[in-house]
Amino acid sequence: MSRRVEDNSFPTHRAESLMRRAIGLTEGTLPHPNPRVGAIVVNPDGEIISERAHLRPGMPHAEAAALADAGSAAEGCTVVCTLEPCSHHGRTPPCVDAIIAAGVARVIVGTLDPDPRVSGSGLEALRAAGIDVIVGVEEAAVRANDPAYFHHRTTGRPFVTWKIALTLDGQSAAADGTARWITGPEAREDGHRLRAESDAILVGAGTVISDDPRLDVRLDGYDGPHPRPIIVAGTRPIPETAVLMSRDPLILTGDQPQGHLTGIEQVSMGGAEGVDLEAAMEYLGDLGYASVLIEGGPTLGAAALSGGIVDRVVLYYGAKFGGGTGLPAINGAFRTISEARPASIEAITPMGRDFKVEASIEGAF
Numbered sequence: 092m093s094r095r096v097e098d099n100s101f102p103t104h105r106a107e108s109l110m111r112r113a114i115g116l117t118e119g120t121l122p123h124p125n126p127r128v129g130a131i132v133v134n135p136d137g138e139i140i141s142e143r144a145h146l147r148p149g150m151p152h153a154e155a156a157a158l159a160d161a162g163s164a165a166e167g168c169t170v171v172c173t174l175e176p177c178s179h180h181g182r183t184p185p186c187v188d189a190i191i192a193a194g195v196a197r198v199i200v201g202t203l204d205p206d207p208r209v210s211g212s213g214l215e216a217l218r219a220a221g222i223d224v225i226v227g228v229e230e231a232a233v234r235a236n237d238p239a240y241f242h243h244r245t246t247g248r249p250f251v252t253w254k255i256a257l258t259l260d261g262q263s264a265a266a267d268g269t270a271r272w273i274t275g276p277e278a279r280e281d282g283h284r285l286r287a288e289s290d291a292i293l294v295g296a297g298t299v300i301s302d303d304p305r306l307d308v309r310l311d312g313y314d315g316p317h318p319r320p321i322i323v324a325g326t327r328p329i330p331e332t333a334v335l336m337s338r339d340p341l342i343l344t345g346d347q348p349q350g351h352l353t354g355i356e357q358v359s360m361g362g363a364e365g366v367d368l369e370a371a372m373e374y375l376g377d378l379g380y381a382s383v384l385i386e387g388g389p390t391l392g393a394a395a396l397s398g399g400i401v402d403r404v405v406l407y408y409g410a411k412f413g414g415g416t417g418l419p420a421i422n423g424a425f426r427t428i429s430e431a432r433p434a435s436i437e438a439i440t441p442m443g444r445d446f447k448v449e450a451s452i453e454g455a456f
């Protein structure tokens with residue numbers, strides 16, 4: 092529920108519709124590790140005079156860019172922005188300074204920034220400068236627009252998506268280990284969009300050995316960053332000829348280093364049972380990775396689900412039947428029907444001949 096805007100000169104429904112528009116401005120932006128932010132400058136007659144989003148890290152913040160576009164016309168205006176404006180010096184100067192300098196009369200904010208460097212201090216600075224501040228407009232929609240940022244800044248761990256492609260009868264590969272391609276071009280392109288939104292991709296040794304994947308973003312015209320490949324290694328040697336070796340991979344190991352891989356970053360993260368995935372997520376969160384995509388096979392998937400590190404499940408169902416003894420989606424034990432875990436289906440989207448299911452698993456796996 093959005094907070095009511097008490098000031099009658101700025102009607103609640105108008106504030107909410109501007110906030111939804113500001114959220115819409117962030118579509119297609121890839122600003123991580125920064126948040127997705129949209130900002131609109133509205134004059135006292137209620138007309139939009141400028142609007143911008145924060146596009147990429149290092150590029151101008153949405154509020155500062157929108158104010159720069161508005162120029163001197165920003166004086167006395169209202170700024171509508173999805174997130175509390177920043178008050179600290181990063182790669183760009185604080186947005187609160189730009190707002191105060193522009194003579195803005197009112198700022199309407201979607202939600203507080205959970206980043207401890209900001210969290211409330213941006214709004215305090217605006218209020219101290221005599222600017223009318225309204226917070227909490229379309230807050231749930233703002234948070235839902237950038238779950239990875241809010242999750243990471245609140246928990247210190249990345250938002251984890253487990254993604255897998257399956258035949259209609261739920262198989263992730265054929266008996267000989269081949270899995271290319273279960274789905275058609277539309278679903279695969281959507282998978283590349285998931286990669287583009289991710290800071291890192293986690294893959295198990297089994298998938299590296301069997302598929303030798305590239306795990307980069309292959310979308311027409313894409314010029315954004317590529318997620319860092321992270322290999323969860325076990326007892327088998329990871330081939331030094333693997334394509335990922337040229338993509339600055341991070342190798343997480345149990346108690347056995349991959350001694351043959353020289354010059355490749357390795358971190359021991361667990362013991363004889365393999366990599367401790369919970370500890371791995373803490374570590375990746377500390378490195379600043381806000382969103383991690385798991386693209387491993389059914390062994391890593393099972394470990395991630397039973398380790399409770401998965402926040403979102405994305406299943407791509409290809410319009411094919413495997414029919415037999417291929418690999419399952421999850422290499423777990425499923426002894427009796429009462430062990431089946433309830434899930435919430437959040438969306439089902441047709442993709443060419445295939446379809447995508449977004450879901451969350453209820454309770455412990």
Ligand SMILES: NC(=O)c1ccc[n+]([C@@H]2O[C@H](COP(=O)([O-])OP(=O)(O)OC[C@H]3O[C@@H](n4cnc5c(N)ncnc54)[C@H](OP(=O)(O)O)[C@@H]3O)[C@@H](O)[C@H]2O)c1
Binds near residue numbers: 268365418
């Ligand atoms: N349909 C799809 O979307 C899709 C996606 C990816 C892969 N695949 C298919 O999946 C197959 C490979 O499956 P997989 O299960 O062998 O690969 P995997 O899940 O990617 O890798 C599992 C391996 O990772 C290592 N490991 C270390 N710590 C671990 C931990 N805590 N939890 C789990 N694993 C850990 C182990 O290596 P050691 O055995 O060396 O100890 C383990 O066997 C291939 O046929 C591939 O084509 C399908």
